[in-house]
């Protein structure tokens with residue numbers, strides 16, 4: 442990913458992760474979409490998975506995304522991060 446100008450870090454688990462916020466993210470869109478890493482291609486957020494499993498309505502999922510956007514826009518980064526961990530990444534992400 443370095444060749445695309447993205448910063449990559451190796452975790453203790455030897456898993457490579459993109460440094461966030463990702464430099465390729467431009468106005469809510471991936472600027473390297475056709476060349477995005479495999480992890481981005483295959484990632485399904487918890488909210489989407491819950492919608493697919495009919496555990497969460499699409500309307501509620503969209504409200505979660507709007508809430509996170511509002512928190513980020515108002516500079517409440519810690520609260521936004523907590524919502525992202527709970528509703529977007531989910532506990533399985535941290536295993």
Ligand code: SF4
Nearest residue numbers: 463465466471477481
């Ligand atoms: S899809 Fe991946 S590469 Fe593209 S902006 Fe998001 S994190 Fe960055």
